[in-house]
Amino acid sequence: MVLRHGRHAAHRQDWPLCERTQEGIRSRAYLPGPRHPEREPYVAEFTRMYWHDLDNAEPGM
Numbered sequence: 001m002v003l004r005h006g007r008h009a010a011h012r013q014d015w016p017l018c019e020r021t022q023e024g025i026r027s028r029a030y031l032p033g034p035r036h037p038e039r040e041p042y043v044a045e046f047t048r049m050y051w052h053d054l055d056n057a058e059p060g061m
Helices: 002-026 041-055
Strands: none
Touching: none
């Protein structure tokens, strides 16, 4: 019961932040920023590998 209450409290606290984030992303003024290589190393590596694979893909694939 304690875990459920704590999780519910965290969700209640997170909900307004999520709503504000979505409002900002929906704005016409929103421009996504670059990935931070130190804070998002796996995203940066995935993006690098993805573009590398696209550049080396066989035509028609």
